[in-house]
Amino acid sequence: MHAMRLAFTVATLVLLTTTAVQAQIAHGYSNVFALDTVTAVDDGRSPPLATALTSIYPNPFNPQTTIEFALAEAGIVELAVFDLRGRLIRKLDHEYRLAGRYQVTWSGQDGAGHSVPTGTYFCRLIADGESQTVKVTLAK
Numbered sequence: 671m672h673a674m675r676l677a678f679t680v681a682t683l684v685l686l687t688t689t690a691v692q693a694q695i696a697h698g699y700s701n702v703f704a705l706d707t708v709t710a711v712d713d714g715r716s717p718p719l720a721t722a723l724t725s726i727y728p729n730p731f732n733p734q735t736t737i738e739f740a741l742a743e744a745g746i747v748e749l750a751v752f753d754l755r756g757r758l759i760r761k762l763d764h765e766y767r768l769a770g771r772y773q774v775t776w777s778g779q780d781g782a783g784h785s786v787p788t789g790t791y792f793c794r795l796i797a798d799g800e801s802q803t804v805k806v807t808l809a810k
Contacts, residue, residue, distance in 0.1 A: 730807035
């Protein structure tokens with residue numbers, strides 16, 4: 671039983687790592703050295719009981735912030751940043767993810783790779799049929 675669980679855990683980590691690399695490549699820019707990375711976090715705890723944006727740090731931030739979220743169930747995840755007027759600034763993640771904990775780094779750039787101005791933004795997570803939004807501030 672223990673060997674089977676270990677094999678499943680290793681296979682899951684390989685799958686999650688592969689997905690993170692694919693996400694990293696998908697969000698890269700040829701003339702900018704900034705990449706958004708989605709990283710699965712295996713902290714040895716059981717899967718989360720609820721889907722939620724769990725932490726954004728540092729906040730306020732400069733030049734980048736880490737957004738952590740938890741998924742209670744596998745499914746499509748959409749994580750995006752919006753300005754105060756509700757305009758989409760950047761999609762940080764839009765992939766199928768397994769249940770677990772994840773981290774995304776946002777470098778304060780829009781979808782075209784340009785730095786966004788100092789100000790307040792909203793980070794929205796949509797997953798498991800739920801939506802959660804948290805305020806984040808870029809201070810230069």
